[in-house]
Every structure is written in C-alpha cells, then in structure tokens.
Amino acid sequence: MTAFDYRHGELYAEGVALSAIAAEYDTPCFVYSRSAIEQAYQAWDSALQGVPHLVCFAVKANSNLAVLNLLARQGAGFDIVSGGELERVLAAGGEPSRIVFSGLGKTAAEMRRALEVGIHCFNVESAAELERLQQVAAELEIKAPISLRVNPDVDAKTHPYISTGLKENKFGIDIARAPDVYRRAAELSHIDICGVDCHIGSQLTDDTPFIDALQRLLQLIDGLAEEGIQIRHLDLGGGLGVTYRDETPPSPGAYLAKVREALAGRDLTLLFEPGRSIVANAGVMLTRVNLLKPTEHKNFAIIDGAMNDLIRPALYSAWMGIDAVKPRSDVAAQAWDIVGPVCETGDFLGKDRELALSEGDLLAVRSAGAYGFVMSSNYNTRPRAAEVLVDGEQTHLVRRRETVAELLAGERLLPED
Numbered sequence: 001m002t003a004f005d006y007r008h009g010e011l012y013a014e015g016v017a018l019s020a021i022a023a024e025y026d027t028p029c030f031v032y033s034r035s036a037i038e039q040a041y042q043a044w045d046s047a048l049q050g051v052p053h054l055v056c057f058a059v060k061a062n063s064n065l066a067v068l069n070l071l072a073r074q075g076a077g078f079d080i081v082s083g084g085e086l087e088r089v090l091a092a093g094g095e096p097s098r099i100v101f102s103g104l105g106k107t108a109a110e111m112r113r114a115l116e117v118g119i120h121c122f123n124v125e126s127a128a129e130l131e132r133l134q135q136v137a138a139e140l141e142i143k144a145p146i147s148l149r150v151n152p153d154v155d156a157k158t159h160p161y162i163s164t165g166l167k168e169n170k171f172g173i174d175i176a177r178a179p180d181v182y183r184r185a186a187e188l189s190h191i192d193i194c195g196v197d198c199h200i201g202s203q204l205t206d207d208t209p210f211i212d213a214l215q216r217l218l219q220l221i222d223g224l225a226e227e228g229i230q231i232r233h234l235d236l237g238g239g240l241g242v243t244y245r246d247e248t249p250p251s252p253g254a255y256l257a258k259v260r261e262a263l264a265g266r267d268l269t270l271l272f273e274p275g276r277s278i279v280a281n282a283g284v285m286l287t288r289v290n291l292l293k294p295t296e297h298k299n300f301a302i303i304d305g306a307m308n309d310l311i312r313p314a315l316y317s318a319w320m321g322i323d324a325v326k327p328r329s330d331v332a333a334q335a336w337d338i339v340g341p342v343c344e345t346g347d348f349l350g351k352d353r354e355l356a357l358s359e360g361d362l363l364a365v366r367s368a369g370a371y372g373f374v375m376s377s378n379y380n381t382r383p384r385a386a387e388v389l390v391d392g393e394q395t396h397l398v399r400r401r402e403t404v405a406e407l408l409a410g411e412r413l414l415p416e417d
C-alpha cells in the first residue's frame with residue numbers, strides 16, 4: 001500500500017480522505033505524507049549501512065520547515081544552495097555539521113554565515129569561488145572545508161534544462177582543470193580539502209551515467225593521491241529519478257549497491273544529495289475543477305490550481321499523473337485538458353486526460369512533493385497555496401495559504417507629485 005491510495009471509493013493520504021483535507025484547508029493545496037517521506041529517506045540510509053555516509057536531502061526539492069524537521073529527526077544531512085536555505089535548515093533543527101553548501105554563485109555574506117555556523121563542506125564550483133572563500137575564511141580565522149564540484153562531462157540523458165554534468169553546462173569545474181584547482185586549494189592557508197563532488201543532472205532513470213561519473217572521479221582521486229592530496233569523501237550528488245508515468249528508475253537500494261561495488265576496498269566517506277527521490281511521490285497537489293469548457297476542438301477543465309502553483313508541466317513539458325479524488329460513474333469519461341486560469345497558453349497541468357468530470361470535482365496531481373510548492377510564484381497575483389502534512393489519522397497545516405493582503409503589503413505607491 002502506498003501513502004496515496006483509494007479506499008471506500010475515494011483517494012486517501014495515509015488515514016485521511018483528501019476530500020476532508022480540501023474541505024478544511026481549501027484548494028489548491030499541497031498534501032504530504034509523513035510516512036512516505038520517512039520511508040524514502042530510510043531507503044537511502046539503510047542501503048548505506050556499514051559504510052560511513054551522509055545522506056544530505058536537497059532542500060531545493062521541498063523546503064517546508066516541517067518536512068525538513070522530519071528529515072532532521074531521521075538523522076539526515078542537508079544540501080543547500082543559498083543563505084535562505086541555510087536559515088531554513090537551522091530553523092528546522094538541522095545540524096550545521098551535516099550541511100553541504102552547493103551552488104555556483106555563493107556570496108561572501110553567505111560564505112561567512114555558513115563558516116560561522118560550522119557547516120560540513122562547501123562544494124566549490126569555480127576557481128574564483130575558491131579564492132573568495134579563502135579570503136572570507138581568513139578574515140574569520142577559520143579553515144573552510146571544501147570539495148570541488150567537478151563537471152565530469154557525462155550525458156545524464158535527461159531533460160536538457162535539468163542536465164548539469166556536460167561541458168557546456170554552467171555547473172562545476174571541468175574535470176580536466178580540477179587537478180590544477182586542487183593544487184591551488186592545497187596552497188591556501190584557510191582551505192581544508194575534504195572531498196570531491198559532482199551532480200550530473202536530475203530525474204535520471206538509468207544508473208549508467210552515475211557509475212561513469214563515479215569512475216571518472218575515482219581516477220581524479222587517485223591522481224591527486226599521487227601528488228599527496230588526500231580526498232576523504234566522495235559526494236555523488238542527487239539526481240535519482242522517480243516514476244511519474246511509466247519510467248523505471250533503479251531504486252536507491254539497487255543504485256547504491258552498484259556504487260558500493262565500484263568503491264569496494266576504498267576508504268572514502270560517501271555523500272549523496274537526493275531531493276526528488278525522497279519527496280516527489282510523498283506529495284500531491286489537490287485542486288478543484290472550477291469550470292468545464294467543452295469546445296469543438298478540445299475539452300478544457302479549468303481548475304483552481306495553475307502553473308504558478310505547479311510549474312513543472314509548463315517549464316519542462318513534464319507529465320504528472322492526475323486522478324479524480326472521488327471517481328464518478330454518473331458522467332461519461334472523455335479527454336480533458338486540465339488547465340489553470342493563468343493568462344498563458346502554457347498554463348496546463350495535463351493534456352488529453354481521460355477523466356469523468358463535473359464542476360466542483362477534486363483532482364489530485366501526483367508526484368507533486370518535489371519541485372512543486374518550492375517553485376510556485378505569485379504570477380497573476382495568486383496567493384501561494386497551503387501545505388498540509390498527514391501523519392496517520394492526523395493532518396497538520398504546515399504552511400497556511402497566503403492572502404492577497406500579504407502580497408500587497410510590501411509594495412509602496414510613489415509620493416504624490
């Protein structure tokens with residue numbers, strides 16, 4: 001049984017009917033399952049038992065404080081990409097010593113704060129960033145722990161917008177240049193070389209590119225060791241895909257078994273930065289059919305959720321499952337385009353979905369736990385949705401819906417002429 005299943009003819013999140021959640025918290029809203037998040041984290045952690053490791057949840061995938069807090073309680077580390085994400089992790093009770101800081105545009109202020117709280121490691125993405133970090137660390141009289149994020153030039157075979165490990169991508173340091181940058185790092189007084197890092201892309205459904213990247217990093221590590229530069233940890237990033245429709249990605253257990261095999265006999269701590277594979281299928285977006293608009297060419301079901309709430313279909317042409325919360329048999333099923341009210345042709349959540357629909361029906365957009373709420377915006381002055389966490393029979397409102405008044409509050413008119 002999964003966290004979101006039909007019972008008594010309607011869709012439940014754990015022990016709670018989604019219709020009850022919609023009645024209490026209104027729509028659109030995001031609904032997460034505590035047990036699904038915890039089980040997904042455990043799938044990673046337990047597959048790494050017996051090897052020194054740290055599973056750093058990629059905060060960008062879902063940064064709700066309650067979600068981060070659940071993961072912190074499980075012993076997770078965190079992968080952050082901004083000062084804002086750092087503050088979220090700290091507010092959620094995450095251990096600073098379990099945080100890795102990725103991202104190619106860290107500011108001096110972000111570096112300073114991360115050094116002050118004592119994070120585990122900076123994943124440095126350029127020679128310029130290394131020099132800046134040295135300077136900030138020297139001012140604070142602290143040694144900055146670093147990995148270089150290496151770009152291993154492997155094709156992750158995923159959507160071009162979420163592929164990150166190719167030469168032409170902006171991320172990381174070209175693997176051919178990495179030894180030079182390590183040599184420079186070894187000369188710097190306030191830099192402590194800890195690891196090597198890579199992240200080649202997201203939603204990978206085949207583990208071959210990960211293993212190719214791993215082999216390239218091992219060659220780099222061996223070359224550095226010959227020069228006396230010792231690498232203590234290997235961070236393979238995130239990127240493991242999930243099933244949205246009919247993809248068959250390896251499970252964390254299957255993927256990690258291959259990684260462990262490739263690393264047998266080596267004394268390296270393993271770090272990972274999974275995001276999507278921990279939270280995507282632990283969440284749905286609940287939305288209501290506002291109006292039906294059948295036309296000669298297409299049938300449109302206009303829902304109260306939109307691209308500002310869930311941008312994945314508009315941005316990547318991503319396919320997300322859409323199911324009726326209470327499937328009905330009193331009207332005929334037909335093909336509907338599920339569209340939002342936003343003034344963009346790209347504002348659709350799904351196209352040609354065979355559904356039996358009436359006005360007011362509730363729909364659940366599946367796999368919305370990752371890159372859902374976090375990518376939402378206020379486009380068309382739409383307040384961002386609520387987030388609800390289900391724990392067994394209980395529901396917790398973990399972020400309330402914004403109000404229009406809140407959206408207007410930060411803006412000012414010009415003084416009168």
Ligand SMILES: Cc1ncc(COP(=O)(O)O)c(C=O)c1O
Pocket residue numbers: 058061079102103199201202203237238239240273274275276277
């Ligand atoms: C540096 C880094 N680490 C981890 C992740 C998480 O990736 P995913 O959600 O695909 O596991 C990303 C996003 O792709 C990333 O850019």
Ligand SMILES: N[C@@H](CCCC[NH3+])C(=O)O
Pocket residue numbers: 060162202203312316370371
């Ligand atoms: N936001 C993307 C993934 C990008 C991963 C971030 N590096 C998605 O929804 O699929």
